[in-house]
Amino acid sequence: MILRQKLSSLRGKKFTGRIDILQANGKEWRLYLCLGRIIWADGGNQSYRAWERLINNYCPHLDYKLIDLEKAKEFECWNYYIIVSLLKRFLITKEQAIKIIIERIKEVLFDIYQAEIKENLLYDFVNILDNFPEESGIKTSVTLFKIETILDTVESNWLIWQKEGLTPWSASHAPIIKNPAILRQNFNDRTYKKIVSLFDGKSTLREIASQLKLDVLKIAKWLKPYFQKGLIELIEVRDQKIEVTLIGVSNSHYKITKTTQTKVIFCVDDSLQICQIMEHIVTKVGYKFIFTQNPLKAIPEILKNKPDLIFLDLVMPIANGYEICAQIRRISQLKNTPILILTSNDSMIDRMRSKMVGATGFFSKPINEEKILQKIDSLLHQKLAKTDNSD
Numbered sequence: 001m002i003l004r005q006k007l008s009s010l011r012g013k014k015f016t017g018r019i020d021i022l023q024a025n026g027k028e029w030r031l032y033l034c035l036g037r038i039i040w041a042d043g044g045n046q047s048y049r050a051w052e053r054l055i056n057n058y059c060p061h062l063d064y065k066l067i068d069l070e071k072a073k074e075f076e077c078w079n080y081y082i083i084v085s086l087l088k089r090f091l092i093t094k095e096q097a098i099k100i101i102i103e104r105i106k107e108v109l110f111d112i113y114q115a116e117i118k119e120n121l122l123y124d125f126v127n128i129l130d131n132f133p134e135e136s137g138i139k140t141s142v143t144l145f146k147i148e149t150i151l152d153t154v155e156s157n158w159l160i161w162q163k164e165g166l167t168p169w170s171a172s173h174a175p176i177i178k179n180p181a182i183l184r185q186n187f188n189d190r191t192y193k194k195i196v197s198l199f200d201g202k203s204t205l206r207e208i209a210s211q212l213k214l215d216v217l218k219i220a221k222w223l224k225p226y227f228q229k230g231l232i233e234l235i236e237v238r239d240q241k242i243e244v245t246l247i248g249v250s251n252s253h254y255k256i257t258k259t260t261q262t263k264v265i266f267c268v269d270d271s272l273q274i275c276q277i278m279e280h281i282v283t284k285v286g287y288k289f290i291f292t293q294n295p296l297k298a299i300p301e302i303l304k305n306k307p308d309l310i311f312l313d314l315v316m317p318i319a320n321g322y323e324i325c326a327q328i329r330r331i332s333q334l335k336n337t338p339i340l341i342l343t344s345n346d347s348m349i350d351r352m353r354s355k356m357v358g359a360t361g362f363f364s365k366p367i368n369e370e371k372i373l374q375k376i377d378s379l380l381h382q383k384l385a386k387t388d389n390s391d
Contacts, residue, residue: 003151018126019123023286024380026287027286034131038145039138042108045286067082075137076137098143105150110158174204183195235284264307265307266302278291290307295317306333312325314354329357338360340363341362
């Protein structure tokens with residue numbers, strides 16, 4: 001497994017710093033090590049929800065009013081900072097703190113193993129000289145863990161997940177009923193009502209397992225036949241956005257500053273149906289989606305949201321896709337942002353004209369989900385690679 005290989009390469013080097021692990025769609029995980037031992041892990045798309053769930057699991061009587069979230073946002077590892085702060089104030093025990101930290105590390109490593117199955121991940125080793133600075137939030141650590149011991153547990157869990165045929169489904173996604181009429185035939189009224197209340201697309205598998213006090217593997221195994229029949233589907237759910245600045249010095253000895261946020265896809269199309277279809281396609285694989293049906297609001301909204309990729313409908317009232325594309329390309333900070341044209345008019349002239357005004361690609365309607373996602377992944381991966389090379 002690649003993750004273990006990467007971590008094993010640090011064995012004996014007493015590595016202190018952060019390992020950034022990135023997917024092409026912008027999803028990122030972060031591992032924090034001190035002298036070759038792991039302190040903390042975070043990232044993915046459920047950072048806040050995971051922290052809140054683990055606090056509820058291991059500190060059920062904690063008063064949330066005693067947590068200063070705004071103060072914590074000043075730190076890169078805001079959630080770890082809160083754990084240390086609660087421990088210092090004797091609001092939680094060291095045993096509780098360790099349980100939260102270990103469980104979060106294991107969940108992050110498990111998600112990385114699952115991501116490795118789908119694609120090659122990018123690894124960036126960020127060295128920290130001497131010790132983590134105050135703004136990291138982990139200058140004061142609860143304890144250091146042998147990474148091999150945790151990896152052994154995670155790998156064992158992942159192998160079981162694979163053996164049960166659950167590889168395509170993520171524990172950080174939320175189940176939602178897709179075919180209620182057929183699903184209802186399998187249960188009595190009382191059981192069906194319970195299923196509807198649980199599988200509403202708002203709670204992840206891990207959150208449901210926590211509510212029911214069951215192992216997430218047991219929940220996933222029970223749901224598997226319904227996934228396979230298309231009666232229940234797993235979807236991405238939104239997290240509370242916590243923006244933090246990452247600190248450190250990379251192996252190339254340059255200072256870096258990054259913001260942890262999901263890649264943003266923006267769509268300009270006067271058809272609400274097309275916008276909703278696009279939203280379904282891109283959000284279920286982890287991207288953030290923003291759209292406007294008003295072409296006159298396109299430029300201000302694009303400047304406000306700073307998307308990583310833009311979809312433009314070609315034929316719209318008042319302003320067409322050619323005009324908007326040309327305007328975007330005149331803005332210096334958007335000159336390298338990929339722009340994909342969506343249109344029902346698939347002619348050679350339209351394709352040539354789109355290219356002349358600066359469009360990156362051209363898609364015919366009706367929308368092909370597989371081709372759309374392949375193009376998005378390809379363009380964002382190229383953009384990430386260019387950014388890395390320019391650094």
